[in-house]
Every structure is written in structure tokens, then in C-alpha cells.
Amino acid sequence: MDKILRINMGAAGGPQQSTEPAGEYTALGGRATTSMIVGKEVPPDCHPLGGENKLVIAPGMLSGTAAAMSGRLSVGCKSPLTGGIKESNAGGQAAQVLARLGYAAIIIEGQPAGDDLYKIYINKDKVDITVDNSLKMLDNYPLIDKLRIEYGDKVAYMSIGSAGERKFAAASIACTDMELRPTRHCGRGGVGAVMGSKQIKAIILDDADCKPRQPQDPEKFKAANRAFVEGIRKHPVSGEGLPAYGTNVLTNVLNEAGGYPTNNFKFGQFDGATKISGESQAELEVKRGGSATHGCHRGCVIQCSGTFNDKNGKYVTKQPEYETVWSHGGHCDISDLDTIATLDYWDDNIGVDTIEMGVTIGVAMDAGVIEFGDGEGAIRLVRDEVGKGTDLGRILGNGAGFTGKAFAVERVPVVKNQALPAYDPRTVQGIGVTYATSTQGADHTAGYAVATNILKVGGDVDPLKPEGQIELSRNLQIATTAIDSTGMCLFIAFPILDQPETFQSLLDLLGSFYGIDMTGDDVVALGQKVLTLEREFNKGAGFGPEDDRLPKFFSTEKLPPHNITFAVPDAELDQLYNW
Amino acid sequence: MADKQTVRMVLPLAELPAFFPLLQQGLWLQVEVGCSVIELLTDQFGIDVKYINERITTLFLDGKALDDPETAYVKDGSILALSSAMPGLVGSTMRRGSHLAAMRGDITYQSHPEESGTGRVKIKLFNMVMSELGETVLAHGFWLSKSDLLEFLHEQEENFWSDFTASLDGDQVAPDELIEVVSRVVSSGETVLQVEFKS
Numbered sequence: 158m159d160k161i162l163r164i165n166m167g168a169a170g171g172p173q174q175s176t177e178p179a180g181e182y183t184a185l186g187g188r189a190t191t192s193m194i195v196g197k198e199v200p201p202d203c204h205p206l207g208g209e210n211k212l213v214i215a216p217g218m219l220s221g222t223a224a225a226m227s228g229r230l231s232v233g234c235k236s237p238l239t240g241g242i243k244e245s246n247a248g249g250q251a252a253q254v255l256a257r258l259g260y261a262a263i264i265i266e267g268q269p270a271g272d273d274l275y276k277i278y279i280n281k282d283k284v285d286i287t288v289d290n291s292l293k294m295l296d297n298y299p300l301i302d303k304l305r306i307e308y309g310d311k312v313a314y315m316s317i318g319s320a321g322e323r324k325f326a327a328a329s330i331a332c333t334d335m336e337l338r339p340t341r342h343c344g345r346g347g348v349g350a351v352m353g354s355k356q357i358k359a360i361i362l363d364d365a366d367c368k369p370r371q372p373q374d375p376e377k378f379k380a381a382n383r384a385f386v387e388g389i390r391k392h393p394v395s396g397e398g399l400p401a402y403g404t405n406v407l408t409n410v411l412n413e414a415g416g417y418p419t420n421n422f423k424f425g426q427f428d429g430a431t432k433i434s435g436e437s438q439a440e441l442e443v444k445r446g447g448s449a450t451h452g453c454h455r456g457c458v459i460q461c462s463g464t465f466n467d468k469n470g471k472y473v474t475k476q477p478e479y480e481t482v483w484s485h486g487g488h489c490d491i492s493d494l495d496t497i498a499t500l501d502y503w504d505d506n507i508g509v510d511t512i513e514m515g516v517t518i519g520v521a522m523d524a525g526v527i528e529f530g531d532g533e534g535a536i537r538l539v540r541d542e543v544g545k546g547t548d549l550g551r552i553l554g555n556g557a558g559f560t561g562k563a564f565a566v567e568r569v570p571v572v573k574n575q576a577l578p579a580y581d582p583r584t585v586q587g588i589g590v591t592y593a594t595s596t597q598g599a600d601h602t603a604g605y606a607v608a609t610n611i612l613k614v615g616g617d618v619d620p621l622k623p624e625g626q627i628e629l630s631r632n633l634q635i636a637t638t639a640i641d642s643t644g645m646c647l648f649i650a651f652p653i654l655d656q657p658e659t660f661q662s663l664l665d666l667l668g669s670f671y672g673i674d675m676t677g678d679d680v681v682a683l684g685q686k687v688l689t690l691e692r693e694f695n696k697g698a699g700f701g702p703e704d705d706r707l708p709k710f711f712s713t714e715k716l717p718p719h720n721i722t723f724a725v726p727d728a729e730l731d732q733l734y735n736w
Numbered sequence: 737m738a739d740k741q742t743v744r745m746v747l748p749l750a751e752l753p754a755f756f757p758l759l760q761q762g763l764w765l766q767v768e769v770g771c772s773v774i775e776l777l778t779d780q781f782g783i784d785v786k787y788i789n790e791r792i793t794t795l796f797l798d799g800k801a802l803d804d805p806e807t808a809y810v811k812d813g814s815i816l817a818l819s820s821a822m823p824g825l826v827g828s829t830m831r832r833g834s835h836l837a838a839m840r841g842d843i844t845y846q847s848h849p850e851e852s853g854t855g856r857v858k859i860k861l862f863n864m865v866m867s868e869l870g871e872t873v874l875a876h877g878f879w880l881s882k883s884d885l886l887e888f889l890h891e892q893e894e895n896f897w898s899d900f901t902a903s904l905d906g907d908q909v910a911p912d913e914l915i916e917v918v919s920r921v922v923s924s925g926e927t928v929l930q931v932e933f934k935s
Contacts (some may be wrong), residue, residue, distance in 0.1 A: 279813055393820050397820070398821065398863055407822055409817075410794060410819050410827065410830060410862060412842070413817045413860065414843060436866060479824075583842075584842070586840070587838065591825075629836060629838060629839055630839075653821060721842050724842075729852060
């Protein structure tokens, strides 16, 4: 990945494109690339929907190679939702294709004059930026169907639905999966609105006649990949639980722990949890001729996704993830998988983040817009209000914080205006630290992965000693930032966590590909560098310590059944970035 | 349990999934309490300690995450949930002996002994553990209200009944009569359901 494609949508006379050497970004990827470019080139005080913001798209360090699990794509910008720096990533095919085309990044800047809508086609020989107003206001599924007629089935598509064109702060960017369905989303933070502000509807990536990227040391790379795959397959999480039940396997466990946020974070347990659990979902999917085991990109050996059909065996959506089942399920007191699957379909089709949308509906329920438990009402809000851009839809489509303000709701579970995900911070205080302090806003994946030898850097960790939440969250955020740069699916975290030899095989993959020796210290250093940069950007955007806080009700309202509050002091939260 | 009416079913193993919703919600079983979780599972259910250590890596007792099943004690009315390793940061946090256990310190089980005797424990099985231990737990026999039993039977589809034998207090009952017999003969309140599977 030795080049960067720069597209100026606001150039005089129409959009212009140029290619430049990747330079310092050659051996980086994913979040490291997007955050470094945004940090350098985007004024932190710019309007996120204006011409000064940039949309940066980057595959991972190992994307486009034969390495397993290497298909994550990162998209970075200043977020219209949080107002801070954003990196949002997704699976699907786009990362692999973009990397094989040789691009370390695509940087989209400026804004067109006029209101034409553009599509961008990229193959190994050319970049075509063309007006196509026939695509206006098409949602993702019919959009991809239409584009396939022109570009075929051997390409990868990135697109926005009507939500992105309307520049809703909850708008996502869809990436097509192996079946060319727009089911994998760069969901968080409104990146779809930024793409919409650049008036780009779709990016078509065509790697015909491109070869996989070749490692510096092919034999060592092959051996490392073999060990890596073996480690993933033998681990019970990545080799059994996730393929069998998907991420929704978490519902029963979180519910049992009393940390399953229910009815807009009022309770920690949901009576209907078993009905919408991963176990129940997998059973139903298989019974209806769908699948509970499916990969979102070529090279995935975990296969945590699936397909959800209706009772007549007709496709509805890809297997909804834990976060989606929670946000549209327990959070809203809905315990019907068909309703949740329908909501997931509409989120994907309109192009909105399922977490933000689900939390928003829960806030709307608290406001009395519809009742808790009203599944048909929830579908109507997404499909007919957000989907059609009505006045109510404009409120809801701009997220939970905006909706809370519009309806004077006090209980709004957001940090830096981004909706909290599916884990109550009162039950797992450490995740609350991550929600509060992450540069990304409330984000459960920001401090997600850890390897035993990363934790041992700078001292061993005694699991029986109550090490502070701050130190743990800090270490996790550093490690995750580094992994987000590799382009690897985060679910490699479990084999890495438990099996030092599997973590070593990841380092060997990176080392043998780039011809360098990588250690755990290098991984830590990369994570710290990127986090520091992101933090600086957010300071420039006006963020201060007061933004690294949870909503007050988490500290004052006891959560049943354990009746606990979030108790990590503010002074400790302010220490997280001291390294 | 001897004082309660007992419905016994024998079904093909292929029908185990019909019981998955019940296993996830949890089954009340009569056991000897006051023992540790390890003792309960090994001594009273015959589960191998190697299986417990290697497969049951996430456990909850009365909603609290367990780090050491040898020093966690069940009492009358305890709820024990068993799961394999979970994905995600929070899933990892919940695992027994997790490096991240401090992140859920407020919901970690704190050991304290309990009185011995006969009592009831609710056992919930999740994900792979549900498939692997379901047969064992169902064979132990569990309390079920008459209404819940009837609801369960009404929900079952044709294949459930096709190779099925049942008895009530030792007397054979034809599959197509079971619902009617349970409605008529079983007294309100709880009954014991015992399920065995044939290969």
C-alpha cells in the first residue's frame, strides 16, 4: 500500500483526484492512518459537515494479504455526532479490495458546488468520479441492486443511504459483504453524514487483475498465518461460541450479571432476555433455513455472523449482533426477534448506526413518543420517520442526545453525545471508565483487547489484586488502538488474550510481512501514539475533562438487581491519559 | 421430590433443543445444599472436574461472577448459571479468574459458607454448556408448575411427539393423551419433570 488517493470534491471546475506516495503511512493502517491524517490535516475547530473536514478511508496493515481475519476497514473524520475525532470500522470486502489496489488511504476533502450527487469508481488503472443523480435518495439495498447492473458482482461497494444524504448524525457508511449485501457498517459517529456532506453516494472498488499483497518473508508469513489460524480455531470463544451463536451469545451472560441495560438503563435485567438470546436466535435462524455461521469477509475463520430469514424462509437481514439485539430489544422492552431483525434491516437500508438508533428509540419511549415494548411503533419510527426524513425523523436521525434535548428527557445515556452500548457501567465499572474517557465517545470497542504480555509490559498484573479501573482501561485502550490499526477483526482478541503463542503469531505476521521485528512494546507504543494524537485533536475541538464523564444518573441511581452506582471518582478519570 | 407427581419423558437426543429455552431460563432442582459449586457439580451431577475447569469458564451464583467455584457455596434458593468463555471486553471480564476481574469487582461473588441440608437450586445453562450438560441436568428431574408444563407441551411441534414415550408416576401415557392427562390428573402447583434421551 504505497500510495494515497486524494480526492478534492470542491476543486474549481469539479472534483479532482491525485495520487501521492504513502510515505510515513506505508507501514501503518486502519485507525493509526485515519487518526494521523485527520490529526494533521483537519482543523479541530472545523464544522464536521463543512469543506474543511476530511473523510479518510484506510485498510489495515495486513488487509489485502493472505492473513486470516484481516478485512477491517477504518473510516476517520471529525464526527458530526461527537464533535471530536472519529474512527469507525467495519468488516465486509472493502478493506481487502482497497489494499490490493495499493492504497494506504483515500482522503476525500472539500465540498462540491451545486447539489449533484457523485459516485466514485476505482480500479487499478483509473479513478472515475461521476455525477449520478439517479441514485439520489436510494436506500442501501436498492442502491446496491442498481449499481450491480452497471459494475457487476466482483467488486466491493461502500455507500450511504438516505440518512447519509440527509446528513443525519447517526448516519453510517455501508460496506458490502461477500454476498454483496450492504450489511457491514462503519456505524458509529455519523461518518455517513460526512460522506453525504461531500455529496458522494457510493464508492465502487474493483481489484480485477490485482494480486494479494506479498510479504517480505513469505515462508515465515505462511507459518505465522498457519499458527494464527490454528490458535483462533482452537480457542472456545473464536472457535466455538462465536461461530455457533454470534456476538448475541452475550445476552444471557450480561443479563445474568445484572448488567443488561433495560428500559433505557433503568434496570440491569430483562425478563425477555431468553427469547432474544444468541442461543434462541441461532436456533430460529437454522430452523428457518438461514445460517448461524457466516463470515463477513473472505479470510474470516471465525464466522460469527449469519443470516436471518422470516417464517417463510425469505431473507430479512444478516444475523443481528448483540449490540443491535440489545438496542432494539431489551433497551426498548422488545422481546421479539422478528421485530428486532426488521429494525436491523431498516437500520442497514436507511444507513444508520444500530446502537445510536436503538438508544434513540429508547429515549423517545421515555419521552412518550411511543410506549416501551411497542415493536410496531419502533419499526414505524425508523422506516417511516427517519427513513422518510420527516420532522420527527430528523430529530431521531440525529441521535439520542439530540432527541433527548428535543423532548426534554433527563435520562439520556450518551458520552460526548454518542450513545452508550450494551453494558451498564454500574455493573462493570471498568467499561464505564472506557466510555467516559475514550476519545471516541461512549464506545465498547475502544478498550477491548488485551494480550497477557501487553499487560505485563511495565509490570505484572495480579488478578486477585484490585488494580484500579483506570490502569486496566488505559492498558486496554492502548492495546485496542494498536489492533485497530492492523485491520484485524477484534475477535482475535480472545485467542491473543489466552494464548501467548497466538499473540506471537500475530507479531510474526506483521514482522514477516513488513520485514521488521515487532514486539509487545512496539504495539503499546503505536497505541499510545495514536491515542495521544486523538486526545490532542479533541482538545483542539474544545474538549476538556468535563467531557470525560458519564451522565450523572449513573452515579446517583442504583441499578437493580445489584443496586450499585458508578463510583469511580472524577479525579481518577482525569489520570487515565497520564503515561 | 418423591411427594410430587412425576412426569417422565423419553425422547430422541435430536429433540434436546426443544428444552433449550427452559435450560436458559433455569430449572429448579432438588439438591443437597451447603456444598461448594464444584462439589455440587461433581458429586451430585457427576460432571468431570476437568470439564468444569476447561469448559465452564464463566459462572454466576445469585448474579455474582464467580472466580473460584471451590469456595462458592450454594444455599436453598441459589441460582447458578453456567457458561463457556464469552467474547468482548465485558465477556472477558466476567470469566473466572479473569485478569480484568477488577473491572467488575462490585459484582464479584464473595465467599461465605452456607448451611447444609436439602434444598432447591436453580441451574441455568448457556451456549455450549447448554448443549453439553443439558441432558445431564434434565435427567436429574426438575420442578415445573403445571401451567408451565402444559405451555411447554403445547408449544412442541410434530417431530417432538413422533418417537416419544411418557409416564405419569410410573403409568404409561400415550403421546397424544399426555396433554389431556396432565390437565386432568396432575394437581395444580408443581410437578417434577424428568427427561431422558435415547441416541
